Amino acid sequence: MRPPALPRALLLVGLALTPALTSTAAPPAVPAVPDAAHFDYRLDPREIAPGVHVFVGLREDFTPANGGNIVNTGFLVGTDGVIVIDTGPSRRYGEQMLAAIRRVTALPVVLTINTHHHPDHFLGNQAFPAATLAALPETLRGIQKDGEAFNENLYRMSGDWMKGTERVTPAQALAPGRRSVGGRDIEIVALDGHTPADLVVVDHATGTVFAGDLLFHDRAATTPHANLAHWLAALDRLETIPVKRWVPGHGDPAGDDAPIRQTRSYLEWLAATMRDGAESGLDMTEMLARPIPQRFHGLAEVEREYRRSVVHLYPAEEQAVLEKARAR
C-alpha cells in the first residue's frame, strides 16, 4: 500500500479535528427498502465518523424483495485513496455501492477487503478493481472452494437481483498488522470463529472497528461455519481494542458495546443449549422444538437462525456425548 501523500502538518490538523467531528456521528436511521422492480438497492452511505461510511443493510434473511441487502458494507476515505470493506451479495450491489462511493469521493479504490468467505460479503467483487481485492488466506481458500455453491444458492434465494453475478476470488492475501492505506491508518486483525477466518478492520483515527460477522446487533447470529469456542475467544479479543464505535456485519452500528454483549450472550446460550441437549439425550427434532428464551426475542430472525444452528452445531455435541460413553 502507498504511504500517505499529504504533508505531515495537514495530517496533524486532521487528527486534531477528529474528536470534535466524531461527536456528530449520524443517528441510527432505518435502511431504505430496496426497489425490487428496478433492482435498485437504494444504497445510501451513513457517515458514522469522519471519512467512515457504512451501508446499513436490513435485518432480514435473503429474499427476492430485498435482493440480499441484509449486510453492512462500508468504506474509509483516506487522503489519497478509498478502502472498501465487503462488497455485498451481488454484482449489482457492488456496482451500486461503487456508484454511491463515487458520489462521496473521486479518490481511487486502493484496497477492497472481504472480511470472510460468506456470499453477502464478497459477491459484489466484480464491481471493484481486481488488483485491489484482498482477504485473509483462509478466506481466499473458502471463496475458491464454496464460492460457486454460495452463488448458486443466492440465485435461488434472491432471484433476478443476482443476474450477471460471478464469484471473483481476491488475488491478494492479507496479513494482520497496522499500516497506512490510502492515507488511512488502519489495522488488520485476523480472528476466527464465525468462519475459519474473520478479518476485523480497525480505523485508528476515529476508533471505529469493522468487525464483520463476528458481531451481530439486534439480529441473531448465523453459524453455518461457526466454531463457538473460537468465536467467543474472538469476542474477548475484540473487547481489548480501545474503540469508540462498532460496525457489526449485520444490524446498526453502535457507539457502545451492545453488539458484543448481545452476540456473546446469544452464543453462550447456544453453546450451553447444545451441550445440555446432548447430555440429556434429546433427539435433533426435540432440539428444534425448544423454545427460545424471552431475552432473545428482540433479535431479528432468531427463530429461523436458532433452528439452522441446531443443524449446524448439534451433531458434533451429540457425537461427543456418545463417543464419551463408548470410551468408558
Place this chain on the structure above:
Amino acid sequence: MRSSTLIVLAMFWLYPLTEAPAAPPAVATADEAVAADPLDSARWGDMVKTFFPNKRVVFDARVKVAAPAIAEDSLNVPVSVDASALPGVEEVLVFADFNPILAVLRFEPKKARPALGFRLKLQQSSPVRAAARTADGVWHVGGTWITATGGGCTAPSTGSGSPEWQERLNEVSGRIFPRIDGGERLRMRVIHPMDTGLAPGIPVFHIEELTLSDESGAELMHIRAYEPVSENPLFTIDMPGGAAAGKRIRAQGRDNNGNRIDAWVTQ
C-alpha cells in the same frame, strides 16, 4: 440422571415439533387415494401402488412425523416418527415421495415404543411419510412436507474413499438415558458411509439390518435401513419402563457387503 434432564425429556414427549395434519382417518381405495392425500402430493398414487398394493391404507393423525419444514442440510434431515398413539403397531415404513430411492427404512418396534428418530438424505423437496401397520393389516399414514434445496442422494459420502473411516466401519457409539416416564432412551450411532450408489463411481454400500436386544436376548427393535438413511446413522429409540432387561443393550446387524455390527451400549 439430573431431574432437569428428565423434565426436558418429558416436555418434548408432550409437545412434538410438527405433527401430521389432523385429517380424519379415512379409508382410501386405490382410486380415491390421490384426492384424499392431505399432503397433496402428485406422487401419492404411485406410493400406494409401490408400497401398499391391495392393502387398506388410511391417513391417520396418530402417526406423527416431526421434521423441520425446511432442510438446512439435505444430507442430514432430522426426522422423528411416532406411532405410539396408535395401539398394536407391528411395523413402520418411512418413505419420501420424491426421493430417487423411495424407501428410507422400516422397523418393527417389538418391545420398544413404535417411534424412531434418525436422519435422512433428501434429493429435493418431498413429503416424508411414516406408515404404521397394525395387527389388522391396515396401514396408517402420517407425514409432513420438507422443503430441500436437494442433492442429498447423489452426493458422495465423506467416508467413501477415506481410509481412516474405513478402519472404523460399523463402529458403534451410544448411550442409554433414563426417561421421566420410567422408561429408557437409547441413542446410538454407527460409523458407515451409507452410499446410495447414485454418486458417480461409488457403489451402493449401506447398513441393511440392525437388531437391538436386551441382556436376556429379547428383541427390543428390528430396523431395516435403506440407502437414504444419512451417513453415520444416529438412531433414537424409546423403551417403556421395564421393557429392557438388564443395564445394557446389544446392537447387532450387517451392511449389504456382509460386514457385521456387534456392540453393547451402556448407560
